[in-house]
Amino acid sequence: MDMSSTVDGLDDPVQRDSSDLIEVDGDLDPSFDIPNQGKILIISRDQSYLTHGVHKFPAKFFPELPRYLIRKYSKTGEFVLDPMCGSGTVVLEAMLNDRIGIGIDIDPIARLITKVKTTIIDPETLNLAALDLTTRIQEFKNNSDQNPLIPEFPYRDNWFRSFVLRELAIINDSINNLLSKHQNDSEWSDIGDFFRVVLSSIIRDVSNADPHCTRTVLRKKVVKSISPGDTYVKFSQKLFHQCDSLAELSEISKTLELKKVRLPVGSAIETGLDNDSIDLALTSPPYINAVDYPRTHQLEMYWLGFLGDGPLSRVKREYIGTETVYKDEYIDLKTSGYEILDPILEKIYTSDPRRSFIVFKFFEDMKQQLAEMFRVLKPGSRYCIAIGNNLIRGVEVRSDEILSEIATSKIGFELERTFFSKLIRHFIRIPRPERMMGEWVLVLRKPD
Ligand SMILES: C[S@@+](CC[C@H](N)C(=O)[O-])C[C@H]1O[C@@H](n2cnc3c(N)ncnc32)[C@H](O)[C@@H]1O
Structure with a gap:
């Protein structure tokens, strides 16, 4: 995963000793066994495939x-x-496999x-719909008597310039007007979601938020150059580019047996899936202390109507790795009973009781998450977790080791192997230690 701009002070074993690094350009053959405790560098070719x-x-x-883990x-x-x-x-x-x-x-x-990425839409219908949408946007923008609906949300006028607010609202209203003509048509509901994702994908770009920061923040020093009309241009470019990507997916899907994915509503801790029903679970959980997902997506959530005008903190507590914790939760040092974790919690507590509790809570939540995966996996199946390590208040948190301890001693998984996956940004051809990041991959197995 590309964490290059988000995680502070990751532990990086390969940096210290790169002699046994296995370097792979593109795909990795599933018959290849990455050695236990091995280190692999995948140079990605397919980030926008x-x-x-x-x-x-x-x-x-x-x-x-x-892709490698699924095939293997x-x-x-x-x-x-x-x-x-x-x-x-x-x-x-x-799906592609x-x-x-x-x-x-x-x-x-x-x-x-995820829905839009995996939903095939007939390319011709989609292109006609995209043309119809851009015509409507053009008409709306030329009609100065018509006022678009600009949503209300906290600090709205700091996040966006007034002309950007109007342009985004015109695009949003044009999407809604077009969709209202095709209510109860499931293909049009998919087209609507596609348009909404394209709109969402440009919101950060046209906001005043710092483009170099994963979190959504305003910085006085960062003044972005956004001119009237830029929002329409960006939207239209992205729209037709993504129509082409979806057309390519549609073409490839003709060779696939299974074209439907399942996206049940639930959480990682309560999936609602049946016992012993899954052949492989594979995930990358949030990093502790690294990405605050609701905050990162707040502008997109406000525009797409996912948040109303209420405070963000309400939704934040449900995320694994949340930083939204209450004072009375960390008045005392919380201990977990895990050999590796407790000394870490203690050390962090001496300088920052709140952070110590955030780390404690992350692993408590992950314990429940591991138990849920143990329940839904078929016996003999695997749970692969890609997780990075953190430096919190100067204390190294080896999440891979702590999760391994929880998974094996408390939940019943066997640890089949672990390896370190080093990743570089695809456009940097020569690995430079300071730009390389990575994560540990744990391959856990539910016994037969
Ligand atoms: C590192 S990201 C996953 C990125 C993903 N592998 C990808 O390729 O896009 C971690 C995800 O965990 C999700 N998450 C956090 N808490 C969750 C929970 N309780 N249930 C389900 N998902 C959760 C976050 O919303 C976030 O999307």
């Missing part, structure tokens, strides 16, 4: 890693679950992107 690039998403998988640990026609699917990389890869992809995420933007 088909619909993979439809929307940015923090800490998104590069497709090659889940599941068979055609089997069920592959990502319980924290984010933008749906695993779900799309499962003729597995039944199941994606769950608590974040509404994540769910919408």
